[in-house]
Amino acid sequence: EDKVVQSPLSLVVHEGDTVTLNCSYEVTNFRSLLWYKQEKKAPTFLFMLTSSGIEKKSGRLSSILDKKELFSILNITATQTGDSAIYLCAVQETSGSRLTFGEGTQLTVNP
Amino acid sequence: EAQVTQNPRYLITVTGKKLTVTCSQNMNHEYMSWYRQDPGLGLRQIYYSMNVEVTDKGDVPEGYKVSRKEKRNFPLILESPSPNQTSLYFCASSLSVRRPSYEQYFGPGTRLTVT
Numbered sequence: 073e074d075k076v077v078q079s080p081l082s083l084v085v086h087e088g089d090t091v092t093l094n095c096s097y098e099v100t101n102f103r104s105l106l107w108y109k110q111e112k113k114a115p116t117f118l119f120m121l122t123s124s125g126i127e128k129k130s131g132r133l134s135s136i137l138d139k140k141e142l143f144s145i146l147n148i149t150a151t152q153t154g155d156s157a158i159y160l161c162a163v164q165e166t167s168g169s170r171l172t173f174g175e176g177t178q179l180t181v182n183p
Numbered sequence: 184e185a186q187v188t189q190n191p192r193y194l195i196t197v198t199g200k201k202l203t204v205t206c207s208q209n210m211n212h213e214y215m216s217w218y219r220q221d222p223g224l225g226l227r228q229i230y231y232s233m234n235v236e237v238t239d240k241g242d243v244p245e246g247y248k249v250s251r252k253e254k255r256n257f258p259l260i261l262e263s264p265s266p267n268q269t270s271l272y273f274c275a276s277s278l279s280v281r282r283p284s285y286e287q288y289f290g291p292g293t294r295l296t297v298t
Contacts, residue, residue: 114289168280
């Protein structure tokens with residue numbers, strides 16, 4: 073059974089801090105790993121990672137995948153209160169039809 | 184505007200009373216999927232559809248049915264809802280899972296309470 077584990081489950085920081093969110097996975101036929109941000113509504117797409125060692129970057133957010141060690145990290149630099157959300161990691165298997173999500177990391181950024 | 188819509192957004196019902204949650208997308212997407220989200224369990228896939236008339240079970244299909252008669256619609260049916268189906272439900276769609284990369288668009292969610 074495919075499995076995705078995120079850590080920490082909850083994190084409270086101050087504005088300006090840098091945070092690292094972790095996602096480890098076990099999946100039989102790996103295709104890609106995705107990160108989503110969920111505020112008080114539907115998840116919104118952040119990144120898709122398919123190759124090891126290639127950093128994806130969008131503004132203050134960046135992510136990288138290690139397919140040998142089966143994990144990914146999501147970094148957020150210079151955090152803002154608007155970064156407060158649940159961050160979800162999901163793994164897609166080869167056929168593309170199934171997404172397995174982790175529990176999510178609840179990030180709270182205090183002013 | 185490209186979007187996934189769900190109705191209703193909120194529903195309180197009683198055990199055993201059949202209900203349908205509708206999902207519609209206007210992006211001509213082939214792939215659609217239903218998830219439920221529960222505290223401590225994250226998002227879990229209920230059913231998915233690769234294209235019209237093609238549906239398959241996800242991780243937690245028990246107690247649910249789906250159909251895909253048209254490309255744009257993917258309703259979720261609870262024939263006899265039970266309290267353990269109280270949850271937040273999301274419908275999602277993407278262009279095609281045959282492509283090497285795809286973004287899955289989520290609907291706004293339906294909060295269902297079964298008493």
